[in-house]
Each structure stands twice: as C-alpha cells, then as structure tokens.
Amino acid sequence: MAVTIDQALVLESGFAEPERLVRDLRRADDFIRLAVCAADRVLAATERARPRRIGIFAGTAYGPLETNFSSLATLIDDGEGRISPTLFSHSVYNVAAGYVARLLGIMGPILTVTTYSWPFLIALRQGRQAVEAGMIDQAVVLAVEVYSDLLVDAYCRLFGVSLAPLVPGAAAWLLGRDGDGPRLLSVEVDETPCLPALCLTREDETWQGHGLAAVGERHPLAHVEVLTRGVNDVFETGVEWRLAAGFGRVCIALG
Amino acid sequence: MGDNFTAVISGRGILCGAGVGVEAVWQGLCRGRVDCAPVPERLFATGLKFPVFTCPREPFPAAADSWLVDGELRPGTGRTLALALAATVQALDDAGIEAGELRRARLGIAIGTTVGCTFHDEDYFVAWRDGREPDLDPVRNFLGNNVAQGLHRLLGTHGPAMVITNACASSTDAIGLAANWIATGVCDLAVAGGSDELSRVALNGFASLMLTSDAPCRPFDVDRQGLNLGEGAAVMVLESAERLKRRAKAAPGMVRGYGTAADAWHPTAPHPEGRGLVNAIKGAISAAGLDCVPALINGHGTGTRANDQAETHALAQLFDPAAAIYLVSTKGISGHTLGAAGGVEAILTLEALRRGETPGTVGCHTPDPDFLFSPLPEGEKVGLASRIGISQSLAFGGTNSALVLEAF
Numbered sequence: 001m002a003v004t005i006d007q008a009l010v011l012e013s014g015f016a017e018p019e020r021l022v023r024d025l026r027r028a029d030d031f032i033r034l035a036v037c038a039a040d041r042v043l044a045a046t047e048r049a050r051p052r053r054i055g056i057f058a059g060t061a062y063g064p065l066e067t068n069f070s071s072l073a074t075l076i077d078d079g080e081g082r083i084s085p086t087l088f089s090h091s092v093y094n095v096a097a098g099y100v101a102r103l104l105g106i107m108g109p110i111l112t113v114t115t116y117s118w119p120f121l122i123a124l125r126q127g128r129q130a131v132e133a134g135m136i137d138q139a140v141v142l143a144v145e146v147y148s149d150l151l152v153d154a155y156c157r158l159f160g161v162s163l164a165p166l167v168p169g170a171a172a173w174l175l176g177r178d179g180d181g182p183r184l185l186s187v188e189v190d191e192t193p194c195l196p197a198l199c200l201t202r203e204d205e206t207w208q209g210h211g212l213a214a215v216g217e218r219h220p221l222a223h224v225e226v227l228t229r230g231v232n233d234v235f236e237t238g239v240e241w242r243l244a245a246g247f248g249r250v251c252i253a254l255g
Numbered sequence: 256m257g258d259n260f261t262a263v264i265s266g267r268g269i270l271c272g273a274g275v276g277v278e279a280v281w282q283g284l285c286r287g288r289v290d291c292a293p294v295p296e297r298l299f300a301t302g303l304k305f306p307v308f309t310c311p312r313e314p315f316p317a318a319a320d321s322w323l324v325d326g327e328l329r330p331g332t333g334r335t336l337a338l339a340l341a342a343t344v345q346a347l348d349d350a351g352i353e354a355g356e357l358r359r360a361r362l363g364i365a366i367g368t369t370v371g372c373t374f375h376d377e378d379y380f381v382a383w384r385d386g387r388e389p390d391l392d393p394v395r396n397f398l399g400n401n402v403a404q405g406l407h408r409l410l411g412t413h414g415p416a417m418v419i420t421n422a423c424a425s426s427t428d429a430i431g432l433a434a435n436w437i438a439t440g441v442c443d444l445a446v447a448g449g450s451d452e453l454s455r456v457a458l459n460g461f462a463s464l465m466l467t468s469d470a471p472c473r474p475f476d477v478d479r480q481g482l483n484l485g486e487g488a489a490v491m492v493l494e495s496a497e498r499l500k501r502r503a504k505a506a507p508g509m510v511r512g513y514g515t516a517a518d519a520w521h522p523t524a525p526h527p528e529g530r531g532l533v534n535a536i537k538g539a540i541s542a543a544g545l546d547c548v549p550a551l552i553n554g555h556g557t558g559t560r561a562n563d564q565a566e567t568h569a570l571a572q573l574f575d576p577a578a579a580i581y582l583v584s585t586k587g588i589s590g591h592t593l594g595a596a597g598g599v600e601a602i603l604t605l606e607a608l609r610r611g612e613t614p615g616t617v618g619c620h621t622p623d624p625d626f627l628f629s630p631l632p633e634g635e636k637v638g639l640a641s642r643i644g645i646s647q648s649l650a651f652g653g654t655n656s657a658l659v660l661e662a663f
Contacts, residue, residue, distance in 0.1 A: 052516065052534060063420065068373050068456075072380055075459050080302050088460030089523045089651060093372060093420035098652025101517040107534065109515040110654055111428060114372045114420045115401055122417055126432065129439065135538070150374075150383055154394040191416045193408035196398030247404075 002255065003131045004179035006138075007045050008231040010224070011038045011170040024103050027086055031064040031146045034170035035096035036103055039140050042172035043104060046179075049137035055108040056097045057127035058142040059119030061199075061220040063093040066148040096144055108136045116199035117191050117247045119143065120224045124173065125187040131175050139175040143224045155200060165217035171224045173231070182234045183255035191248035198246045209241035209252075210234070227252070261496045262434035262445075264660075265506045266350025267602050268342035271487030271595070272308025273588040276345060280599075281606050283588050287617045287633060289471045291483055291590060298486075299455045305467045307453055308485030308590035314341045322347070322354055324411025331392065332409075333400035335371030338488035338595075339450035340409055346446065350492040351504050354410075362414040363442035364403040365433040366490075367425025367449035368594035371402050372418060375454050402450060414442050420594075422650035423555070424515070425449050427597030430491060431513025431539075431658055437493050444498075448490035448598035457593070458484055464523060472558035472591075473618040474584035475567070475630040482557040485590025489598030508605045508662040511643065512545070514538025518653035524561050529569025531655035536573055536645065543643075543659040548580055551613055551644035553604040554630070556584020557591050562649060563623065571627030579640045582630045587617030597648040601658055604646040608662035612638050 015037055017025055025033050035058060048054065071087040089095065094112040101110050109130060113122045120143035127139030147166040155164035175184065198204070202218040211230040215222050223243060230241065234254060243250040269276065272290055273283035282288075291306035298309065315337045320327050322344045328337065347357065374380075376393035383389055399405065403416035415436065419425045426449025433447035461467045461484060468481035499506055516534035518526040525532070552574075554566050567582070574580050585603045592599055607613040615635040622629050631637060647657040 051519070056517070063372065065374065068375075069380060071460070072375070072377065072456055073384070075456060076377070076381065080459055081462050083456065083459040083463045085460070085463045088456070088463060091373070091456075091460075092369065092422050092651050094422050094650070094652040094654060095522060098517070098522055098654070101519045101653055102521070105519055107517050107519050107531065110421070110517045110652065111432075111515075112420045112652075114418045115404065115416065116398065117404070126417075129435065133435070133439075150380065151394075153383065154391060157388060158391055158394070189415060190413065191404055191407065192413060193404065196395045199398050 002183045003128050004176050005181040005184050005231050006176040006179035007042045007174040008228045010228050029067045032096045032099045035144045036099050038170040038172035039100045042174045051105050051107040053137040054106045055130050055136040055139045056100050056110040057123040058097045058112045059123035060144050061116045061119050067091045121189050127175050141173045143171045145220050165219050167219050169221050171228050185253040185255045188251045194246040205245040207243045210239045262437040262493045262510045263496050263499050263506045264491050264508050266346040266492035268345025269489040269602050270310050271589040272485045285614050306483050310486050314338045319344045323409050331396040334452040335450050336400050336402050336405045339402050342488035342490040343446050346490045346492045358411050360443040362412040363436045363445040364406050365417045365429040365447045366402045367419040367429040370451050370454045421654045424648035424650035424654040424656040425594040427648040427656040434510040445493040449595035450488035451594040453486045466559050474556035474558040474616050475563050475619045477621045477623040479558045481559050483590040485592045487592040487595045489602050507609050511661045512539040512543025512659035515656040520653050523651050525565035525649050529565040532569040533572050535655040535657045539657040539659045549643050549645045550639035550641040552582045553600045553646045554584050555649045567626035567628040576628050583616045601646040604644045605660050608642050608644045
C-alpha cells in the first residue's frame with residue numbers, strides 16, 4: 001500500500017464560500033472559514049471514503065489569533081463574566097478542524113498541531129502515518145494562518161519595516177491510499193532551538209528539490225504554497241525535497 | 256498498533272492542585288483531598304470567585320537546574336512551559352535517564368496545551384490597542400514559549416517536536432501519537448503529556464458558557480453543577496521494550512492502544528450519545544488487540560451536565576454495566592486542567608492499575624440515576640480484576656480520544 005497525494009490546492013484570496021455552507025459559517029471567523037472552504041474544495045475533487053475513514057490534520061503557527069484578541073477585548077470592555085461565549089469558543093485552536101468535521105461530515109481522527117516552524121508538514125507527517133497505519137483511508141491535511149493586526153504591528157516594530165509579509169490563507173492536501181497522485185514516501189521534520197524572532201521572519205528559510213520555485217517573501221505559508229505547486233508539477237519518481245531554516249530541517253521523499 | 260505496539264512507559268511526572276509527584280497526587284486521591292479556592296492574586300486578579308486548583312508558586316524547583324543546558328531557567332519562560340519542564344524532569348528522573356544520555360538520544364517531544372499557545376499578555380494588548388508602542392518583550396516571550404520547542408531548547412535535546420492543540424483532549428492525543436512514534440521508530444525516546452496554566456480569559460470563557468461550578472466539582476453526581484478549572488502538567492517518558500531491556504530498568508506499564516474520533520456535532524457540546532467517544536474507544540481497543548475487558552475507566556468526568564451524560568451513555572453502548580468495570584473521574588482533586596487533563600488522568604489510571612485498586616470519584620456522593628453506566632462514588636474503594644484500563648478525554652471541537660493502558 002502506498003500513501004499518495006491525491007489533491008493539493010492553495011485557497012486563493014477572494015475565494016467564495018459554497019452557497020450550501022454560507023448559513024453554517026455566518027458566525028465563523030476567517031480562521032474557520034478558510035479551513036472549511038479549503039477542506040471542502042479538496043474533498044470535492046475526489047471520491048470520498050466513509051466518514052469514519054477520513055481524518056483531519058491541521059497545522060497552524062498562530063491559530064485564531066485575531067479572535068483571541070477579540071475575545072480578550074470583550075472581557076476588558078464588557079467586564080468579567082461577560083466574555084462572548086461564541087468568541088471564546090472560536091478562540092480555541094482546534095475550532096477550525098472541529099468545524100470542518102461538523103460541516104463536512106468527517107468522523108475520523110481530528111488533530112491540530114501548533115508550532116512556528118513547519119506546522120503543515122508536522123500535520124502532513126501525522127496524516128501520512130495515520131493512512132499508512134490503516135487507521136483511515138483519507139487524510140485532509142490543512143494549513144491555515146490569519147495572523148492579527150497586533151502581530152503585524154509587532155513584526156514591523158521588531159524589524160524596523162513598514163509592511164509585514166504575513167499573508168493570510170489556507171492550503172489543503174488530500175492523502176489517500178494507492179491513488180493516482182505522487183507517492184508520499186516520508187516526511188521527516190527536525191526542529192532545533194533558535195532565537196524567537198527567527199520564527200517570525202523565517203529569513204534564512206530555503207527549499208530545494210525538483211519543481212520547487214523561489215518566492216520573494218518569507219512567511220509561514222510560503223513553503224506550503226511552493227510545495228503545493230511542486231506536487232502538482234511532479235511527474236517523476238524519486239523526488240526529494242529539502243527545507244532548511246534556523247529552526248530546523250525537513251526532508252520529504254516522493255516516489 | 257496491535258501486536259507490534261511496544262511503547263513502554265518508563266517514567267512519570269505530575270504536578271497539579273493535588274500535589275507534586277505521583278505518590279503525593281495518588282495519596283491525595285485516596286484521601287479525597289480537595290484543595291481549591293478562588294484564583295490567588297499571585298496568578299491574576301479576577302473578581303470571579305469560582306474555585307480553582309493551583310500548583311506551587313514556582314513550579315520548577317531550583318534543585319533541578321542541572322537538567323537545563325544553560326544551567327538556569329531564563330527570564331520570560333512562561334508558566335505553562337515551566338510546568339511542563341517540572342513534570343518532564345520528574346518523569347526523566349523516574350525513568351532513570353540522565354541528561355547526557357537524553358542529549359545523545361533522538362528525543363520526541365509531544366505536548367498538549369490550550370492556554371500555553373495563546374498570547375494573553377493583557378497589559379501589552381491594552382497598551383497596543385490604545386495606540387501606544389509597548390515594549391516588545393511579551394511578543395518575544397510568546398514566540399519563545401512554544402512548549403515542545405521550548406523543552407528541546409531548555410534541555411539541550413533534539414528530535415521531533417509537536418504541540419497538540421486539541422483542546423481538552425490534547426494530552427491524551429500527545430501520549431497516543433508519541434507512543435506511535437516509538438512503535439514506528441520515529442524517535443528513541445519520547446516525552447509526552449500536557450501542560451496548562453490558568454488564564455483569566457479561560458476562566459471567564461468557561462464562566463460565560465455556564466460550565467463552571469461555584470463549589471468543588473461533583474463529577475457524575477446527580478447534583479453536579481459544572482467544572483472547576485485547574486492548572487497542572489503531566490508527562491510520561493516512553494520508549495521501546497528493547498531499549499528498556501538494554502537499560503535493565505523496570506517500568507510501571509505501557510500504552511497498549513490509542514483511538515481518536517470526531518463527533519461532527521457541535522463546537523462546544525459533546526454528542527449526547529457520545530458518538531465520537533464510542534468510536535474512539537473502539538479504535539483504542541482494536542489497536543490494543545484486547546481479549547479482555549478493562550478493569551478501570553478513568554472518564555473525562557468534568558462534572559458538567561452534558562459531558563457526564565454523554566460519557567456514561569457511550570460506555571453503556573460498549574460495556575456491560577453489570578460487569579466489574581469501574582468508572583471513575585479524578586477531576587475532583589485536580590480540577591479540569593484542560594490541555595494537561597489527559598496526561599494527569601493517564602498517570603492516575605496507570606497508578607491505580609499498578610496498585611490493583613481504585614478509590615471512588617471524589618465529589619460524587621449520589622450517582623445520577625439517569626446514567627446508563629454507573630460510576631464508582633466517593634467513599635468506596637475496590638480491587639481491580641485486571642491490569643488494563645482506559646483513560647479518555649472529550650474536547651471542544653468534538654474531539655474524543657482514548658488510551659488503553661496496561662500496568663506491569
């Protein structure tokens with residue numbers, strides 16, 4: 001049995017919510033909306049397994065940070081005991097994966113991992129492992145970032161720039177068993193200690209390997225976009241991708 | 256997992272409102288010690304008087320500084336990370352692993368948390384919102400306090416790192432996933448569990464959802480009024496049986512199986528019939544290849560109306576209510592430690608299995624007669640028929656996770 005990458009997409013800015021999800025997403029923030037729409041789109045393009053045989057593996061560096069602050073603002077402005085229940089429940093990091101499960105009818109494992117380095121790739125490693133172990137037949141692997149005005153301001157002040165290259169967005173890959181896409185042989189992620197600021201700037205991050213294009217800006221989703229384009233351009237076997245940064249290194253092998 | 260699953264638990268570390276160390280917390284459980292009070296001023300100022308369970312003021316003892324690659328804890332280390340570090344060095348000591356050996360190994364770190372990954376410096380937020388330019392140290396601290404990366408940095412270790420943010424199931428998932436790392440050779444050793452400090456936002460959030468009790472919590476009781484929050488950390492050291500044999504070290508038990516499944520139901524409420532929990536337990540039992548029923552189930556047992564109802568409903572679908580399977584909750588002595596809860600409960604489950612007995616549920620005086628699966632109430636103590644048990648967690652987002660544990 002081979003674990004294959006059967007679909008891979010980046011949700012472009014200005015995406016439209018599917019009509020059938022609009023009502024269910026009316027109270028959702030961008031973090032939830034991005035995750036649900038990316039997952040919906042990646043699942044729509046292929047035949048789905050049974051609900052219990054699909055898992056969700058989400059990776060995020062900063063989570064629903066803006067909603068965290070909105071939640072805190074209601075506490076400060078409205079007083080104790082009056083924090084908005086909706087905002088509070090939407091400030092929990094796994095809220096997006098939970099929404100995906102509920103709205104798309106997924107009842108397998110749901111996992112959210114949070115790290116500043118390569119959260120998507122850690123989620124990808126776990127999704128791959130779950131498919132390979134036979135726990136599930138399909139894994140929806142998500143990357144979602146929304147940041148916040150506070151973080152953007154901190155970035156600019158920390159590094160003396162007027163614009164922070166923190167681009168919100170989402171990406172989704174669908175892993176399956178013996179599908180038509182490239183085989184995902186392994187994902188090895190090793191993190192190493194670094195200065196906290198380096199997690200934010202990612203200034204020394206590099207990626208090398210067949211089909212990986214250079215991009216100008218460095219931000220937590222940049223490598224996901226590059227790898228997604230790479231997946232869709234891979235027509236060879238034996239491809240190895242290597243990522244490196246001050247906070248660690250990654251090796252991805254495709255067959 | 257199944258037959259090839261070989262994640263042995265070689266060390267345990269725990270601190271919560273019931274004490275520091277496995278023995279102290281176990282004794283607290285057996286004595287029914289409930290030490291909760293409104294949030295102390297040293298943590299944060301709040302007008303809410305809901306009782307909470309707290310850890311020592313300085314969770315990481317100076318005597319443990321020799322574990323740190325820099326020789327001391329640097330300023331700006333967050334409380335969640337300090338709690339995790341304290342539990343980790345306890346567990347490493349318990350496992351008989353020394354710092355040099357640890358740094359040579361490929362160490363996987365999987366830690367669950369909720370509060371620990373949020374930016375909750377209120378002074379910074381207020382100043383920034385008012386248009387001022389506050390000092391950036393709180394932002395640097397936020398970036399430097401990812402719990403798994405932070406543990407690697409403080410201990411001088413290397414290997415996979417993963418922070419699981421699956422709300423209240425986070426550390427159950429951390430232990431299950433790290434056990435899988437060991438079983439599949441991803442790392443030589445793993446430190447797995449959870450850690451969470453108390454936060455004003457979380458306290459207010461649970462209060463606004465009307466899930467907090469203004470008295471000590473009463474899990475599974477007919478008059479239960481809600482949960483008490485708590486802070487804490489609990490960590491297990493996991494390794495393969497072969498590695499443990501080479502070290503000639505005895506171990507208290509092993510992780511036999513892990514299962515997790517979504518409710519696909521509601522953002523904050525469990526499925527009323529425990530749909531996802533049933534699937535999670537089935538998955539864990541299947542992974543464990545169990546040929547007998549568990550003797551003990553340490554439930555999530557928060558003391559909220561919805562959780563306890565869903566949990567007992569799920570168990571009645573899986574097990575014979577008349578069988579010698581005892582359901583307990585240990586949150587009566589620890590409170591709900593959120594991202595640490597699964598770790599705290601897994602350690603107490605294993606200790607009960609190891610001793611072959613369990614005390615009843617502290618705070619449960621009259622089990623709810625509507626439950627289809629009845630819990631063991633406070634004041635009772637029973638012997639366990641086998642050395643296999645289940646520790647299970649339910650979470651916001653509809654996550655349900657379960658571990659099958661076996662004591663040696």
